[in-house]
Amino acid sequence: MIGDAVLVFNRMPRQDTISWNSVISGCSSNGLNSEAIELFIRMWTQGQELDSVTLLSVLPACAQSRYWFAGRVVHGYSVKTGLIGETSLANALLDMYSNCSDWQSTNQIFRSMGQKNVVSWTAMITSYMRAGLFDKVAGLLQEMVLDGIRPDVFAVTSALHAFAGDESLKQGKSVHGYTIRNGMEKLLPVANALMEMYVKCRNVEEARLIFDRVTNKDVISWNTLIGGYSRNNFPNESFSLFSDMLLQFRPNAVTMTCILPAAASISSLERGREIHAYALRRGFLEDSYASNALVDMYVKCGALLVARVLFDRLTKKNLISWTIMIAGYGMHGFGKHAIALFEQMRGSGIEPDAASFSAILYACCHSGLAAEGRRFFKAMQKEYKIEPKLKHYTCIVDLLSRTGDLKEALEFIESMPIEPDSSIWVSLLHGCRIHKNVKLAEKVADKVFKLEPENTGYYVLLANIYAEAERWEAVKKLKNKIGGRGLRENTGYSWIEVRSKVHVFIADNRNHPDWNRIAEFLDDVARRMRQEGHDPKKKYALMGADDAVHDEALCGHSSKLAVAFGVLNLPEGRPIRVTKNSKVCSHCHEAAKFISKMCNREIILRDSSRFHRFEGGRCSCRGYL
């Protein structure tokens, strides 16, 4: 009841230092940061005596509001009066500077401290973490122990948080051991921090074990594991845990941001809409995290217009909101819209960062806007001083490859200041296929095989390039080379949601109860395609009649099956939404185009790199597969 406390304070006939301290600390612990700082200034200018508790009470307010200047003043006063010699005050200064991202001052104070206690060390761990220097935390922890300080619950949770951010499972496990040895692993903050560490290190099973052993779970425990399942691609586990939660615990707005990505990852519009309705009823959409996650969910479920309406209604758009929408237009092939939005964002005074540039470059790339893409790439470096990362380079290589500037793309890769990864070479390899440059393809494929020898899909890609050039002897040679590796390992699959049920189609899945109807329908489609002059040329290398291993073994044309299932089972007029775990093959792409015209239906297909919207025999990707 800070308001009442202030009233009492104001009516006191005489206030001493303790009265002032009480009310200042009351303000800062209730989030009234500017009020705390104002009171502090009034106290000082009125000549009231300040002591170390005064400074300790105002510093958290400076830290929380990132009011560096006020903190600096307190620091100066502490040095002049010698109060900085008190460990507790120095600790508060550490946290203030670390919150204000003044890394240098934090370090300087820590080094000059005579007496360091467990709080000082914990503040430093947090500070390293905030500065992104995760790798230094382990060393700091060791130093701390050597200094004779035993990490307590606070130190442990801080360190775990750092190891989560760094994905250092080994260090995290060693802290886990420490917590068990010291009997603190069941304390809620520790258990939650351990779960977060395991989840971020992609070990959800271990996180689950901890979750099941915690008896007094709080909302953070639930959210951590639900979010853990989502981010590690276990959408079903995420949904089922969320259902469990609804039966015994009240979710909050953070829960929405943990569960929504699960719906987004499998493009489940029905699930997404259920969560939307729930969040709306509970008033969670006031939360900027939740509403951004909601827009992203609609984007990824292919409901671009709904996403846009919700985006427009956001009362406060931050960098994340804009980036979600820009990336959304990019995924759906609306490059021009993405650019317009990007400019609008800059006009509203929001500065793009590395991630938003990767969204806009991606958008240019998937709409074939080469000149614009290059312009953004330049602006990013020159105007915004952002160092391009692999993602950005990949977009440019993709752009140059698609437009046929293969030589320039190669030179671009060779001139990169950072080591190119396989995906960059794969972009160029796809370019070689589109523009039929076998010679360069061989050279590039060699790089890809060296970097990813296990990924058989790339051998198929090269074989297809040979085949399209009718270089059959080279196809044969390559086939012999890869013969024993089993091309069926990474199968593609597609899924579609019909009446709240997800139907998954894998290559040649004849087990589906509707198989006969699907086959019949697709036979009909193939016959009509032939009648209209679509020639199913045997242009794909591994499709030789003599060989069981062919392109289809890796695709199985699962998207075609899912589309057919949709046509047969969804009411007329409803769009058919299919999702695929890898790139759609050109065969399915052609078939989807044809079906959209033949049945007069809208087909929205999300593959691993973008959305394809088929209508009247055309696709929104305009050939930029």
Next chain:
DNA sequence: CTAGGGTTAG
């Protein structure tokens, strides 16, 4: 009257 910790969106 006083210092450090755990969940979330691109």
